[in-house]
Amino acid sequence: MRTHLECIPCFFRQTLHAARLATHDEEKQKAILLKVARELQNFSFDSTPVEMGRIIHRYIKEVTGNVDPYRKLKMEYNELAFNMLHQLREIVDEADDKLERALRVAVAGNIIDFGALTEFNLEDSIHHALNFDFAIFDYELFKVKLNDTDTVLYIGDNAGEICFDRVLIEVLNSMGKKVKFAVRGIPIINDVTVEDAEHCGIHEVADVINSGSDAPGTILKYCNDEFVREFFSSKFIIAKGMGNYETLSDEKAPIFFLLKAKCPVVAKELSVSVGDIVLEAARWLR
């Protein structure tokens, strides 16, 4: 997905939020914002917004020396969501169609996104996901393709959110599917890393692999070779969240995008409304 003009104010909003978490020094915060304004001059709007996210957050780390500004928030949400696991499993257990319900639970957790949002309401997101229809729901195709595979590549999105993913992975396990769960290579915004995955026990239900990505999404040219091989040999991929959608929506791979549309640009790209939940098969699969 290419970068839209609406992304520009959002880049600065995101930069300010992250810079303030990274340092209390207002001069440094200002320098970072002005640097982003300069970077914008040469930025190709044909690349994805995640490319700019990568530049922004790398620069924040350089200027402030803080390599993980979101660490405290990540731990807080890992803890909060981990303590909800029992409740989330019960929600799934009550359903006749556990797979469908687990998709709803997983997508509810996608609200925990400090890239797209500065504040959010997790309870509202759960309520919405359980009580409203998916705006796009390629569920029949999802089941057909899932039936054809023994293994699933699940590309994770954010810390905390992964406990919601875990509930879906447990359902996939119960269907006999082995899951590889891909995490980012380094801390970026509140995106999931190996440390978060371990904290939330993802290694107990999946094989946790490192994509090597240093961006808040999955830009394949910046991922490690093992992950790229894994990606292109996978028969079934779940790509979670907006960052993975933005970076993988043009890739020819058997991907199902599972996300909550949290910004007008992604919502427009998907022809849905902000707040809608989506399970969309990659274009060429349909």
Add this chain to the structure above:
Amino acid sequence: MRTHLECIPCFFRQTLHAARLATHDEEKQKAILLKVARELQNFSFDSTPVEMGRIIHRYIKEVTGNVDPYRKLKMEYNELAFNMLHQLREIVDEADDKLERALRVAVAGNIIDFGALTEFNLEDSIHHALNFDFAIFDYELFKVKLNDTDTVLYIGDNAGEICFDRVLIEVLNSMGKKVKFAVRGIPIINDVTVEDAEHCGIHEVADVINSGSDAPGTILKYCNDEFVREFFSSKFIIAKGMGNYETLSDEKAPIFFLLKAKCPVVAKELSVSVGDIVLEAARWLR
């Protein structure tokens, strides 16, 4: 009031909104956004956010040739608010303290601000202004100072909103006060111009004067000499809205600021919450 870092994302939001009203050419919209990013490098954050607003909107006019992108919206709100005049007068007439009620009506109209906001709800703003306390209300001092003067300089803010101001001006007239109503020198965002004032019949209740301002506020160095003389010889000034507050809050003049705090920066400056209504006497008056 100086410019805060939070103003930066907002400059770009405002630029995009105005650029889109001014032209459908996306390349031009992008060029304008990039130009603002360049201007930011040399911008003094000791000046007010309105200084940047002036630069932004001047540049939009230059690039697009559209000297009044908000014209349609302004006319729409002039019309809408003009048709509410009867209702607004009734709200005031019902009150024991008509002056207090008219201040509430006038501040309710301050929501019609396409600089600070992209969308708003006028009905909610009226309901809030009539039913909730002012967060700052220097009303006793306002009455004392008003008692000492026969003339009021009323610095207007936005098109449409001026019909709400008109109701307050009518109350001032009924108290024997002559009012001079200052409008901007050229169209900028949806700020009030002579044309808007005439459309809403402000000339029937006040002497409409042109401040000469080419900014969405009142930066005295850019105003015309007559206005600056008027300003410094006035015994009683009502400055309406955030733009006038941002640009006049450090001036030593007998000003009462009447506004709704619509952004976190102005709210913080006033030590109130976003959405609060305020009647604040200039610092040195208190």
